[in-house]
Amino acid sequence: MRPWILAEQNLHHLRQEKWEVAVLPFGATEPHNLHMPYGTDTFQVEVLGQRACEKAYAAGARVLLLPTIPFGVNTNHLQVPGGLVCSVNPTTLLALLTDLVDSLERQGLRKLVLLNGHGGNELKPLTRELYSRTRMFLCVCDWYRMGADFIKQLIEEPGEHADEMESSLGLAFFRDLMFPEQADAGAARPSRFEAINRGWISITRPWHLVTTNTGLGNPHAATAEKGQRLMTLLTERLSQFLIDLAASPMDENFPY
Numbered sequence: 001m002r003p004w005i006l007a008e009q010n011l012h013h014l015r016q017e018k019w020e021v022a023v024l025p026f027g028a029t030e031p032h033n034l035h036m037p038y039g040t041d042t043f044q045v046e047v048l049g050q051r052a053c054e055k056a057y058a059a060g061a062r063v064l065l066l067p068t069i070p071f072g073v074n075t076n077h078l079q080v081p082g083g084l085v086c087s088v089n090p091t092t093l094l095a096l097l098t099d100l101v102d103s104l105e106r107q108g109l110r111k112l113v114l115l116n117g118h119g120g121n122e123l124k125p126l127t128r129e130l131y132s133r134t135r136m137f138l139c140v141c142d143w144y145r146m147g148a149d150f151i152k153q154l155i156e157e158p159g160e161h162a163d164e165m166e167s168s169l170g171l172a173f174f175r176d177l178m179f180p181e182q183a184d185a186g187a188a189r190p191s192r193f194e195a196i197n198r199g200w201i202s203i204t205r206p207w208h209l210v211t212t213n214t215g216l217g218n219p220h221a222a223t224a225e226k227g228q229r230l231m232t233l234l235t236e237r238l239s240q241f242l243i244d245l246a247a248s249p250m251d252e253n254f255p256y
């Protein structure tokens with residue numbers, strides 16, 4: 001039994017702890033090129049959540065990892081031929097988060113970290129929506145943003161989805177579910193609009209048009225070692241924040 005994971009707890013143990021911080025991971029269930037499992041985003045965010053909470057808990061922080069939400073926003077994947085996608089709308093995530101915040105707050109929890117592992121889940125607007133409705137401190141960690149500076153140095157061919165970075169994490173943490181020899185090159189099809197290609201205009205991209213087999217970014221240079229190095233850095237950064245957050249009193253100037 002790992003005492004920092006809610007799903008492994010029993011009431012006997014929970015009653016003896018006073019929890020300072022909860023971590024709620026958000027994943028997705030969607031295709032990742034031809035070689036990675038549908039659960040990729042969920043598996044990755046879960047490994048990070050478990051490791052970061054373990055490290056923070058060992059350092060004395062009363063941090064609790066909640067179960068991962070396996071469904072994410074991927075309405076733009078629904079026309080991918082032949083695949084199955086379990087998608088929810090942003091408003092559904094908001095409804096779920098509202099209920100969870102309400103129930104956790106009733107039991108005295110005041111700090112919640114939303115740990116996101118899927119690019120389609122935009123959680124920041126949800127925290128703005130809830131800002132005036134709750135006294136709970138809500139914050140967002142998109143792990144790929146938290147590690148962006150390191151990822152730039154680590155990854156030879158930067159991509160977005162089922163790319164070298166994600167494939168490296170897969171090789172490191174769920175090797176049995178990886179089939180690198182099946183991957184395509186993850187090439188992106190350009191839009192007819194130059195402003196979209198340059199990033200001046202953004203759209204919800206129809207995934208069946210922009211990709212060949214849902215991958216964006218060439219995964220061929222992925223290695224387990226890169227995945228391990230990235231996870232070590234992410235764990236370090238997130239656990240330190242959890243330790244600091246747990247130790248900080250919520251006075252009138254919090255979080256400044």
Ligand SMILES: [Zn+2]
Pocket residue numbers: 032040041118161162166
């Ligand atoms: Zn992914």
